[in-house]
Amino acid sequence: MWNLRMLFGSFSILILCLTGCTVTGQNECETDVQANAQKAEGFVGYVVDRKEDSILVVNPKYKNFSANGGADRYYPAKWFSNATDPHVGSYVEIWTDGSPENQPYPGQARAETIVVSCSATPDGAHMSEADAVRAGLYSSDGEQVLIPVIENVAFDQGTGTWTIRMRDAMSTTDTQDEIEVRIEDIEPVGE
Numbered sequence: 001m002w003n004l005r006m007l008f009g010s011f012s013i014l015i016l017c018l019t020g021c022t023v024t025g026q027n028e029c030e031t032d033v034q035a036n037a038q039k040a041e042g043f044v045g046y047v048v049d050r051k052e053d054s055i056l057v058v059n060p061k062y063k064n065f066s067a068n069g070g071a072d073r074y075y076p077a078k079w080f081s082n083a084t085d086p087h088v089g090s091y092v093e094i095w096t097d098g099s100p101e102n103q104p105y106p107g108q109a110r111a112e113t114i115v116v117s118c119s120a121t122p123d124g125a126h127m128s129e130a131d132a133v134r135a136g137l138y139s140s141d142g143e144q145v146l147i148p149v150i151e152n153v154a155f156d157q158g159t160g161t162w163t164i165r166m167r168d169a170m171s172t173t174d175t176q177d178e179i180e181v182r183i184e185d186i187e188p189v190g191e
Helices: 002-019 129-138
Strands: 043-051 054-058 077-081 091-096 107-116 148-156 161-168 179-184
Touching: 043 077, 043 129, 043 148, 054 091, 054 148, 129 148, 129 161, 129 179
Parallel strands: 077 107
Antiparallel strands: 043 054, 043 091, 054 077, 091 107, 148 161, 161 179
16 A cells, blocks of 8 residues: 555655646746647657747657658757747747648748647756757857758766767758757856
8 A cells, every 4th residue: 555655645746746847937948839629640850940939849859751752850940939038048849720831941940839848957068958958959069050950969067078979851861960069058148
């Protein structure tokens, strides 16, 4: 019986922690819910660019279309209008309002619901993961990438540096070089 209480207590704490990451307000970690009903799976990825009220989101999970004569690595990427809150570097899930989407790459759609994942700040770090991604994208190496795909973000507490591994979504082959950007963990970079 005691083990069951421990399991229930642990599960309750986990639920509280997970729901704490989607609070409404002006926090870095927020949920912008404009419609009550959640649709099935939304479009997920990192916000890698912003222009006025639009954000460019790129999913780091690629699709391989080489069997059909297409690209080895196709990274879903889409510009979403009606997106005033998520900052560059944030990991988001977006649902559209159902209006027609433009299909040139990257696609274009109007966002209806945006959920921003809480960005972790590892022990010993000053910057969150989103801050480190933003700093990497704004670095001289990151700015040379046309459509950045964030493949990995890691913090090394021993050296106090972040390593952001990215590549260009416009490269269609598996052999395209990855870019590793090292960011010193100091103060977060602004938008």
